[in-house]
Amino acid sequence: MPNRVDRAAGPARPTTARTAVRQASLREHNLSLVLRAVLESPQPPTRARISADLGLTRATVSGLVDLLIEAQLIEELAPVVVRGAGRPGVPLTATTARAVAIGVEVQVDQITVGITDIGGRSIVDQTVAGNFRHSDPAAVVEVVHNLATPLLDNVRHKGARLLGAGFSVPGLIRRGSGEVRFAPNLHWDSVDLIRMIADRPQWNDLHYCLGNDADVSAVAESWARATARGRPTTSESFIYLSGGVGIGGSMIIQGQLLEGQHGWSGEIGHMCVDPAGPPCTCGARGCLEQFAGRDAIFRAAGLDLTDELPALIAALEAGDPAARTAIDNAASTLGIALANAINLLDVDRVVIGGFLEVLHPYLRRGIERELFTRVVASRWSPLLVEAGQLGGRASVTGAARLVIDQVIADPTGWLSAS
Amino acid sequence: MPNRVDRAAGPARPTTARTAVRQASLREHNLSLVLRAVLESPQPPTRARISADLGLTRATVSGLVDLLIEAQLIEELAPVVVRGAGRPGVPLTATTARAVAIGVEVQVDQITVGITDIGGRSIVDQTVAGNFRHSDPAAVVEVVHNLATPLLDNVRHKGARLLGAGFSVPGLIRRGSGEVRFAPNLHWDSVDLIRMIADRPQWNDLHYCLGNDADVSAVAESWARATARGRPTTSESFIYLSGGVGIGGSMIIQGQLLEGQHGWSGEIGHMCVDPAGPPCTCGARGCLEQFAGRDAIFRAAGLDLTDELPALIAALEAGDPAARTAIDNAASTLGIALANAINLLDVDRVVIGGFLEVLHPYLRRGIERELFTRVVASRWSPLLVEAGQLGGRASVTGAARLVIDQVIADPTGWLSAS
DNA sequence: CACCATATGTTTATCGGACGAACAAATCCG
DNA sequence: CGGATTTGTTCGTCCGATAAACATATGGTG
Numbered sequence: 007m008p009n010r011v012d013r014a015a016g017p018a019r020p021t022t023a024r025t026a027v028r029q030a031s032l033r034e035h036n037l038s039l040v041l042r043a044v045l046e047s048p049q050p051p052t053r054a055r056i057s058a059d060l061g062l063t064r065a066t067v068s069g070l071v072d073l074l075i076e077a078q079l080i081e082e083l084a085p086v087v088v089r090g091a092g093r094p095g096v097p098l099t100a101t102t103a104r105a106v107a108i109g110v111e112v113q114v115d116q117i118t119v120g121i122t123d124i125g126g127r128s129i130v131d132q133t134v135a136g137n138f139r140h141s142d143p144a145a146v147v148e149v150v151h152n153l154a155t156p157l158l159d160n161v162r163h164k165g166a167r168l169l170g171a172g173f174s175v176p177g178l179i180r181r182g183s184g185e186v187r188f189a190p191n192l193h194w195d196s197v198d199l200i201r202m203i204a205d206r207p208q209w210n211d212l213h214y215c216l217g218n219d220a221d222v223s224a225v226a227e228s229w230a231r232a233t234a235r236g237r238p239t240t241s242e243s244f245i246y247l248s249g250g251v252g253i254g255g256s257m258i259i260q261g262q263l264l265e266g267q268h269g270w271s272g273e274i275g276h277m278c279v280d281p282a283g284p285p286c287t288c289g290a291r292g293c294l295e296q297f298a299g300r301d302a303i304f305r306a307a308g309l310d311l312t313d314e315l316p317a318l319i320a321a322l323e324a325g326d327p328a329a330r331t332a333i334d335n336a337a338s339t340l341g342i343a344l345a346n347a348i349n350l351l352d353v354d355r356v357v358i359g360g361f362l363e364v365l366h367p368y369l370r371r372g373i374e375r376e377l378f379t380r381v382v383a384s385r386w387s388p389l390l391v392e393a394g395q396l397g398g399r400a401s402v403t404g405a406a407r408l409v410i411d412q413v414i415a416d417p418t419g420w421l422s423a424s
Numbered sequence: 425m426p427n428r429v430d431r432a433a434g435p436a437r438p439t440t441a442r443t444a445v446r447q448a449s450l451r452e453h454n455l456s457l458v459l460r461a462v463l464e465s466p467q468p469p470t471r472a473r474i475s476a477d478l479g480l481t482r483a484t485v486s487g488l489v490d491l492l493i494e495a496q497l498i499e500e501l502a503p504v505v506v507r508g509a510g511r512p513g514v515p516l517t518a519t520t521a522r523a524v525a526i527g528v529e530v531q532v533d534q535i536t537v538g539i540t541d542i543g544g545r546s547i548v549d550q551t552v553a554g555n556f557r558h559s560d561p562a563a564v565v566e567v568v569h570n571l572a573t574p575l576l577d578n579v580r581h582k583g584a585r586l587l588g589a590g591f592s593v594p595g596l597i598r599r600g601s602g603e604v605r606f607a608p609n610l611h612w613d614s615v616d617l618i619r620m621i622a623d624r625p626q627w628n629d630l631h632y633c634l635g636n637d638a639d640v641s642a643v644a645e646s647w648a649r650a651t652a653r654g655r656p657t658t659s660e661s662f663i664y665l666s667g668g669v670g671i672g673g674s675m676i677i678q679g680q681l682l683e684g685q686h687g688w689s690g691e692i693g694h695m696c697v698d699p700a701g702p703p704c705t706c707g708a709r710g711c712l713e714q715f716a717g718r719d720a721i722f723r724a725a726g727l728d729l730t731d732e733l734p735a736l737i738a739a740l741e742a743g744d745p746a747a748r749t750a751i752d753n754a755a756s757t758l759g760i761a762l763a764n765a766i767n768l769l770d771v772d773r774v775v776i777g778g779f780l781e782v783l784h785p786y787l788r789r790g791i792e793r794e795l796f797t798r799v800v801a802s803r804w805s806p807l808l809v810e811a812g813q814l815g816g817r818a819s820v821t822g823a824a825r826l827v828i829d830q831v832i833a834d835p836t837g838w839l840s841a842s
Numbered sequence: 843c844a845c846c847a848t849a850t851g852t853t854t855a856t857c858g859g860a861c862g863a864a865c866a867a868a869t870c871c872g
Numbered sequence: 873c874g875g876a877t878t879t880g881t882t883c884g885t886c887c888g889a890t891a892a893a894c895a896t897a898t899g900g901t902g
Binding site for chain 2: 859
């Protein structure tokens with residue numbers, strides 16, 4: 007089958023399937039269910055356990071499991087487990103490094119390529135620094151290709167299956183296509199990134215995903231905290247804040263990315279937190295970015311824009327009043343913006359990522375203060391402001407995760423090939 | 425079967441069904457699909473047309489249609505249509521006044537009961553005025569009962585099927601139960617409204633729905649504009665603003681109500697539009713309500729709070745500067761709040777309802793001005809600020825619609841009874 | 843008007859896939 | 873060692889969609 011870009015970003019879209027359900031869809035769905043059960047279970051489940059959890063017959067589950075095993079997506083473990091009477095079950099788990107996805111993160115100052123297996127283990131990754139502002143897409147593709155080729159060769163050589171490739175780009179994506187609609191910092195405008203990559207021989211015949219970096223990072227965080235807590239990602243809802251040059255946002259509602267009509271949702275950086283505030287690059291006034299963006303904070307703290315994060319932290323630790331005020335202002339405006347979002351969406355969790363992740367300890371109290379006074383439902387449901395867990399690796403991981411989410415959503419396409 | 429409150433509010437929840445798919449579910453799904461095809465089609469479709477649209481066999485569709493006809497949900501029309509060669513098809517349409525839902529709207533100053541059939545036609549409705557602030561739930565139930573009984577008797581006497589009852593309440597709903605969590609104006613706290621109603625003999629054995637009034641109105645508007653444009657409600661996304669004593673909001677994303685984790689989403693009235701603004705009843709400062717709520721506008725316009733809307737409109741038409749300023753301020757703060765919401769959700773349509781609906785002509789320009797400068801994506805996708813189409817009837821219609829949405833989402837439960 | 847082309851709706855046989863029950867396998871317990 | 877218990881597989885059954893043939897009802901054309 008040819009290159010496919012089924013969805014431009016995000017995990018399985020809520021299947022309020024307007025499409026008809028043929029008998030095969032039934033299989034697809036249950037296959038997806040079983041695979042998800044294996045991948046998201048706290049510990050490797052047996053066939054019997056899956057059967058009980060899902061309400062399917064053991065016979066049915068067995069059949070589906072066989073298909074997934076044949077596809078190298080899952081495998082059996084030794085039946086070491088002993089826990090009472092009865093024949094011990096065979097625990098099932100994701101294969102390690104046998105079914106992998108490649109994630110590519112394009113940033114303004116670096117490009118990272120990483121390989122993640124279906125179980126979420128990062129196999130290998132590699133970063134190359136550079137200046138990609140106002141870059142030529144073809145040059146970027148070249149860099150990606152060169153960076154990825156050895157990794158791909160290596161993985162293929164070991165007999166692993168390549169499930170697909172996911173891309174994270176700092177800009178707006180055209181949903182359902184492999185096209186970058188607009189990436190201000192890269193200075194890209196309607197670049198069909200996927201097509202450019204897919205034309206290369208080694209990149210043929212793959213599944214492709216493309217996503218906005220904030221969205222992709224949010225997906226990765228959703229995954230990380232689900233596995234960390236040993237719980238399925240299903241019911242998680244949170245707002246993800248991605249601090250960078252600007253401030254991006256993204257919403258995970260019940261484990262699903264809320265993409266919006268065009269895939270441009272989450273522009274929390276341009277939420278108005280003070281109509282009398284300073285003008286923003288977007289043309290409006292008082293946008294959050296102007297208070298809590300990287301440049302804004304550094305400027306308010308009296309630092310040079312070329313300074314690095316450690317300088318800011320040093321100033322904070324030294325008790326520098328300007329730095330402290332800068333952070334407090336950022337925190338309270340972040341709090342206002344997040345309170346607005348929470349009131350709108352009824353979500354009780356916020357995850358702070360990007361460069362703000364490191365500042366989380368300094369920001370948290372200030373943010374929470376605003377949340378507790380402004381969120382209407384805060385008296386009934388506690389609110390949490392957490393730091394991301396993935397640091398700079400969120401985007402690469404997430405990009406690969408986009409692919410894996412597609413596999414989970416419908417494993418059928420990945421069955422036939424041995 | 426006993427009284428059921430399958431979902432507390434809203435239309436079919438996105439079925440990212442974590443639950444297993446048995447063979448029966450397949451039937452359910454396709455039944456739902458066929459029913460939806462009949463109900464949402466611009467003009468009555470034939471079996472063959474449905475078959476082509478959905479990709480199901482004519483045989484399959486025929487079978488499903490038979491079930492739906494037997495359940496009195498749809499019926500055949502005379503094959504009058506002549507449009508080319510071939511055997512003329514039999515057009516299918518919703519039955520009129522043979523399958524109906526009852527909608528109940530509880531407001532602070534009135535209670536309305538209305539009956540709507542599955543095709544969306546309003547059969548009859550009735551309103552009683554009263555003061556239900558700080559009301560006794562039991563008394564309200566009594567009023568509802570007395571108001572509804574003759575309507576129900578009448579409908580049943582004509583041999584129509586009662587599909588269920590939907591309730592609209594100005595407050596927070598406990599999702600998945602029939603309980604009103606908190607309704608400040610009614611002064612209700614954890615009132616199990618559905619149980620109280622269902623205990624009455626005539627109300628036995630029904631399907632029940634319960635929803636927040638803004639949510640319910642939004643559902644009704646979604647439906648109204650879908651049928652008005654002769655298009656299925658599927659892909660519609662908009663933000664609904666419900667002006668009342670306060671300002672409620674609600675989001676319809678791709679035809680689906682976005683309820684949030686607890687069902688408390690849409691609190692756009694407490695979005696901060698000016699951190700230095702006046703204190704709000706919620707404890708924060710600068711909430712939208714304090715600028716664009718009914719009381720705020722009347723106060724700013726120099727009117728008495730007991731005045732009615734016509735007084736405000738008269739002042740506006742007379743060119744009264746205070747009134748004009750009040751409206752302009754309301755519009756720009758509404759614009760700020762809506763821009764925030766739109767940036768977050770990537771929706772390109774806003775529907776203004778409640779008492780603001782009438783003021784729409786005076787507000788629109790001011791709102792749009794803010795939107796066009798503040799919404800990042802406005803240069804690519806045009807934004808629309810529309811008035812609701814249903815006026816005061818939105819809530820009753822929507823309440824009944826909650827039930828009908830459930831029927832559409834899974835008609836199985838309504839098949840057996842002749 | 844006969845006849846064919848075209849489209850709709852129904853009938854029939856077939857097949858895919860889940861289910862239930864029975865059975866073999868592997869453990870624990872007494 | 874034999875019963876109890878749980879797991880995984882095998883086999884017949886049943887439900888529901890599919891495909892193909894057929895009956896039905898038009899329009900068009902010589």
